[in-house]
Amino acid sequence: MLEFKALTKQFKNTVAVKPATFTIPDGQMVGIIGRSGAGKSTLLRMINRLNEPSGGQMLFQGRDITALKGRDLREWRNECAMVFQQFNLVGRLNVLTNVMSGRLFHHNFFSSMAGVFSEKERAFAIRALDRLGMAHVALQQTDTLSGGQMQRVAIARALVQEPRIMLADEPIASLDPLNAKVVMDALRAINQQDGLTVICNLHTLDTARQYCDRIIGMQEGVIVFDGTPKELTDKAAREIYGAEAEDAFSEAMTSTALRPGAQRAQPEVRVVN
Amino acid sequence: MASITTNTPANGSDKDPVSLFESHRRQMIRDRMVVNVTLGVLFIAFLLWSAWISRFTPDRLAAGLPRIMEYFxxxxxxxxxxxxxxxRDEAGRFPPGSLGFWYNDFWKYIRLIWETIRMAxxxxxIGTGLAVxxxxxxxxNTTPAHWVGVAARRFLEFCRGVPEILFALVLVFAVGIGPLAGVIAIVIHATGALGKLSSEVVENASMRPVDGIKAVGGNWFExxxxxxxxxxxxxYTSYALWRFEINVRASAVVGFVGAGGIGAELSHVISFYSDDRVTAVLILIVLTVTMIDLLSERLRHALIGKESLK
Known part of the structure; x- marks a missing residue:
């Protein structure tokens, strides 16, 4: 259980996230929606402390996450993996090494500096890649992949962390609809098969409705909606998106008419370079 | 289509975009001309001033040049x-006028040049390692704390600000005459120069992968x-090779203050004999430096070429 107690983030002149209090039970798939600049990313990045909260508290299974430092903080980051909009992989390393870097927390100084990974870790990484249909590019240099492939590699890296929570910061915003579907299906599968909590920032309403158990709507740093997809009426959505409402709706219609699991678009198109 | 060229402004010819642009352009050219002429005048003034200070006059040049020739x-x-x-004759000596006589100490020079290259x-x-x-x-963008960054930058400035020969002079006192003093002196200077260049490369690197590694729980080193x-x-590889060229030249020079390498021999033959042995050593140094420059340039271009293809 992840509890937020008046968690706040303030930048110099603006309050990005106003005191937020809510609870996410284990195993839930949560979608955070809102227009750009609403504070979604800041909220998500506060969970693994890539952004430092300026006030309030965050508890995971009763442990105070906001107070963690040094090795404890890194252990927490290892426990809650993150997937980014721009994938944040190391382009000049091969895919396998990128995935294995998810194990870095468990390494000592010398083995990580020397880049030595065990056979077990390699096998683990290959299994994670295979699960996402990416094992065939394991030895390819990462920056030769397409965006959709990179995001799947990034999810594989997150998986080998054996996390308890998966954070996804706009995971499909840079992808075409087909790849967006593959990535969202993968996140949903991780949530349902592995029982991981998935917290996902999404730009488009439709995707959030299709994939998430619960939707949190943010507007100018304030949580203005918190409920099930059914409860999110068009009227409520319009309030979240304000002036951008028409854009959000039309975007939802054009770019992500996705149906989870309907016909699993497994990566049949394999790019072999 | 025709409207692009024949389009007349809706309200008066003074707002015609072409004439507006032309007058703006003329103004810019005039402004730039003023700056260029000012800079040109300043340049010539400074040139004359420095020539006057160093008494760099044609007659002194005319008097001095033949003396360089004279020395050579x-x-x-x-x-x-x-x-x-x-x-060699029966007594084991080369006759004067032979190549063997000129390069009597050939193997000694080669040993010293080899020492110079190894020093470089x-x-x-070591310098590249420290610089990284x-x-x-x-x-x-990567410094662990603001003050660490400031301290590291000042330290690098000091390292590259002081010439190798000065470090070598001090180190010869500290660790004694020999290659060790030279190596340390060159390491310090190379670290300063390479560290500065490398930190600029790091500042231009993408921080996204760093965020990625941070998010998996990696520490600063990871x-x-x-x-x-x-x-x-x-x-880094390209810079290190380029620095190796410079270090070969530097290690040929630090010998003048006793810090090992061929420089010591050059200094010795200049101050003790000033005869054909000076050219013997000089030719070998020039050959070595040229060869290493060409080799490293080849390698660097191969490296850069490979990169730009990607």
Whole structure:
């Protein structure tokens, strides 16, 4: 259980996230929606402390996450993996090494500096890649992949962390609809098969409705909606998106008419370079 | 289509976009002309001023140049064709005028040049290693703390600000005459120069992979090793090779103050003999430096070429 107690983030002149209090039970798939600049990313990045909260508290299974430092903080980051909009992989390393870097927390100084990974870790990484249909590019240099492939590699890296929570910061915003579907299906599968909590920032309403158990709507740093997809009426959505409402709706219609699991678009198109 | 060229402004010819642009352009050219002329005048003034201070006048030049020639004349070998390839006589000496006489100490020179190259190689390897670590500390985007960055940058400035020969002079006192003093002196200077260049490369690197490694629970060292190092490695290799060229020249010079290498021999033959041995050593140094320059340039271009293809 992840509890937020008046968690706040303030930048110099603006309050990005106003005191937020809510609870996410284990195993839930949560979608955070809102227009750009609403504070979604800041909220998500506060969970693994890539952004430092300026006030309030965050508890995971009763442990105070906001107070963690040094090795404890890194252990927490290892426990809650993150997937980014721009994938944040190391382009000049091969895919396998990128995935294995998810194990870095468990390494000592010398083995990580020397880049030595065990056979077990390699096998683990290959299994994670295979699960996402990416094992065939394991030895390819990462920056030769397409965006959709990179995001799947990034999810594989997150998986080998054996996390308890998966954070996804706009995971499909840079992808075409087909790849967006593959990535969202993968996140949903991780949530349902592995029982991981998935917290996902999404730009488009439709995707959030299709994939998430619960939707949190943010507007100018304030949580203005918190409920099930059914409860999110068009009227409520319009309030979240304000002036951008028409854009959000039309975007939802054009770019992500996705149906989870309907016909699993497994990566049949394999790019072999 | 026709409207592009024949379009007349809706409200008066003074707002015609072409004439507006032309007058703006003329104004810019005029402004730039003023700046250029001012800079030109300043340049000539400074040139005359510095020539006056250093008394760089044509007559002094005319008087001095022949003396350079004169010196080189005195250190030229007097080779004679008939004995040029003569070998040692019964007493074990080469006849004067032969190549063997000129390069009597050939193997000693070669040993010293080899020592010079090894000094440069050692200094480059150690200097690059130190520079890589210091670059991560000095770069504004990767420094662990603001004050660490400031301290690292000042330290690098000091290292590259002081010439090798000064470090060598002090180190010869500290660790004694020999290559060790030279190697340390070159390491310090190379670290300063390479560290500065490398930290600029790091500052231009993408921070996204660093965020990625941070998010998996990696510490600062792992963020640098996995997030930054792969991005900057090709540049580092190229810089290290380029620095090796410079270090070969530097290690030939530090010998003048007793810090090992061929420089010591050059200094010795200049101050004690000033005869054909000076040219013997000089020619070998120039040959070595040229060869290493060409070799390293080839390697660097191969490296850069490979990179740009990707």
């Amino acid at each position: 004349g005195s250190v030229m070998p007097s080779l004679q064709w008939d004995v040029l390839f003569e070998s 190689l050692t200094a480059t390897l 670590i210091l670059a991560f500390l000095a770069a504004r 963020q640098m090793r996995y997030g930054i190092l792969p991005q900057v490695m090709p540049n």
